[in-house]
Amino acid sequence: MSQKTELRRKQIIKAAYQAVADKGYETVTLQDIANYADVSKGVPNYYFQNKEDVLAHLLEEITERIYQKEKTAVVNETSFQDMLQAYIEAVFINPRENKKFFKVYLDFLAQATRNERYREINALFYQNCSSISKMILVRGESEGHFHNRNHDDDGKTIRSMIDGYMIQWLMTGDDKKHETYKESCLKAITNYLTS
Amino acid sequence: MSQKTELRRKQIIKAAYQAVADKGYETVTLQDIANYADVSKGVPNYYFQNKEDVLAHLLEEITERIYQKEKTAVVNETSFQDMLQAYIEAVFINPRENKKFFKVYLDFLAQATRNERYREINALFYQNCSSISKMILVRGESEGHFHNRNHDDDGKTIRSMIDGYMIQWLMTGDDKKHETYKESCLKAITNYLTS
């Protein structure tokens, strides 16, 4: 694939991200995506097989990007508590980005219940998130905060708390509450792990 | 509203529930809903203002019904641990019903990010769920399992775990894993509360 093709695809996916955030997964049209990308309607179909193909690449792109961001934040810390806090800070980055990402992500989760391809992309995301949790847990054990924990279960629990708190924050529709939800989430995970 | 009208509306909402579970929030048409209810296409429009009105009543109905079921399960128990277990058993009732409810509920959550009315209905549901958690927490305190907890935060955390675990189970697409996700969820909440 040429460099230009790569750039065009990125441009279209970026436009699709904003378009889906604004209009929703099902409501968004190829025309919308084209408009957001400042190209004509035929372009998305030229660079992707069809609408679903555009959106599947969008899901891949945003989950991968989030994962990289979170991982980088965590590996740059040395202590268990700093790693955990860095993780949560990276997740709850700010109201604007969180709203955009989770609006779109929720749309994809809803679709994934009826779409195997989206489920697979999300499964990879879960796996990646789990690997981040594992790094933190290993560090926590080596620091003696706890022992013999089930890392798979803890990974699921941490993921649950993050998704759950983020969804509940999203449903408040209140940007100002973002900080308190972040703090509550961090406290809840800390309390769960270190008892 | 006459009794017959009430029945018809219930019939349409029930049909809409199955239709949305099968086809998804945006994909479902009034024709689908009419077909599932074995009535003609004009009927839903006669008993409701429009498509969104049908679906809003559907969300109200299913969240209220789930809440009543969960509350009943909890108040019939006497000890903290039995109440908590009864709650989780009522939530993770069985793969078929959970899949149906959470498919539809996820659809509505995704819609709610762009629809105030759905957010309000969901806010009431959260409030109801929180009241169930509170009953369990009060009992746990009176039994001496813990003290001076923040009931609001704990309510949010418990809701997070339930939604989070349920979503993760849903994404596995594996009915057989239902039981283990239920157990993990119960363990995680227990571990969180009683440390």
Place this chain on the structure above:
DNA sequence: GAAATTATTCTGACCGGTCAATTAATCTGA
């Protein structure tokens, strides 16, 4: 037989995907 209810038909709008036509970019060879 009039009003209420249900069934059918109509309408205007919109969407995804196609494709012929146009334009831009790249290559070729003298």
Place this chain on the structure above:
DNA sequence: TCAGATTAATTGACCGGTCAGAATAATTTC
């Protein structure tokens, strides 16, 4: 070097299909 040829990228009109809601017709009920 550069003009002509070839390939790639882009455009937007168009088509088949679908839908929500309105309008209308048929039927039932009282």
